[in-house]
Amino acid sequence: MKTLWNLPTVDLVSFSEVEETRPALLVTSTPAWNVVSSQLRGLNVAATLEATEATTDHWDALRSKISGQQLDIVYAVGGGLTADAGKHIAARLGLPLTVLPTALSVDAFFTAASGIRRDGCVYYIETQVPGRLILDLDVIAAAPAAIRAAGITDVMSIATGCWDWEFAHEQGKNPPGMEFVPWVYNNAQSILNGVLDCADAAGRGDREGLKTLYDCLAMEVQLCNQVGHARPEEGSEHYFAYCAENFTGHGWPHGDLVGPGIMIMAKLQGQDTRRYEAALEACHIPLDRIPAGITDRTLRVLPSYCQRHNLPFGLAHTL
Numbered sequence: 001m002k003t004l005w006n007l008p009t010v011d012l013v014s015f016s017e018v019e020e021t022r023p024a025l026l027v028t029s030t031p032a033w034n035v036v037s038s039q040l041r042g043l044n045v046a047a048t049l050e051a052t053e054a055t056t057d058h059w060d061a062l063r064s065k066i067s068g069q070q071l072d073i074v075y076a077v078g079g080g081l082t083a084d085a086g087k088h089i090a091a092r093l094g095l096p097l098t099v100l101p102t103a104l105s106v107d108a109f110f111t112a113a114s115g116i117r118r119d120g121c122v123y124y125i126e127t128q129v130p131g132r133l134i135l136d137l138d139v140i141a142a143a144p145a146a147i148r149a150a151g152i153t154d155v156m157s158i159a160t161g162c163w164d165w166e167f168a169h170e171q172g173k174n175p176p177g178m179e180f181v182p183w184v185y186n187n188a189q190s191i192l193n194g195v196l197d198c199a200d201a202a203g204r205g206d207r208e209g210l211k212t213l214y215d216c217l218a219m220e221v222q223l224c225n226q227v228g229h230a231r232p233e234e235g236s237e238h239y240f241a242y243c244a245e246n247f248t249g250h251g252w253p254h255g256d257l258v259g260p261g262i263m264i265m266a267k268l269q270g271q272d273t274r275r276y277e278a279a280l281e282a283c284h285i286p287l288d289r290i291p292a293g294i295t296d297r298t299l300r301v302l303p304s305y306c307q308r309h310n311l312p313f314g315l316a317h318t319l
């Protein structure tokens, strides 16, 4: 069976209006919960778990702590790691899942997969789409500037990911199932333009700008859902991020690695990067956080890294 996934139903509503009487498993992180718990008194929290690593072993160990408890629904409150852990745990428990993002930091809130770390790379395992996503734009606007709109990197990666996809096509290196599709490419470019246009507004916490960023994230995810792979938005910039993490250590925000990855790869691809740089800066993505020595080491090992992890062909394979 092949499944074409859907997006979560999104309710644009204040966290303080959320009412849940069913006994809920809360998956969250302490920093996120400290900020929003006073607004979420409507939840009936029966148990709480905090994920600190992106591995199935860790998530399964957390799940074993609540075995035997009466739980009817999972609420994931926080960022990307929390959402990924929540999706895995809800899928294993066979429970519905509601996600409450506290920042628009990644596209993981909208996808059917969870990213896990294995052997120094990031892999995506199928878990479940959140049935409901509660988007409180006031909460997002109040998030720390550096993560509030960092999900722009998962839309802007279209700039370099699509370039790679076309490059692979020209070299005859797209395997069956990942064939280059011009209308999908063109749709992705349109989403990229939409996100570049909203970057200033989203970056300063403007509600309409954040809503547009959410629209672009949702459309990027659904486009990938339709084609069944992530080539329109994942390429050398993500490979750079996955590889660099081996040198920076875990725990860096996704955007802090993908943002520089977009700039580095777009330049190597010969693209005009001025608009990209302005958009990333408007969304407060730090472009100088990775030490030069780590960037150099990453680029040196990247071709063999891409081969070893069997990543779909892109510019990173040829550096």
Ligand SMILES: [Zn+2]
Residues within 6 Å of the ligand: 107, 154, 238, 254, 258
């Ligand atoms: Zn990503």
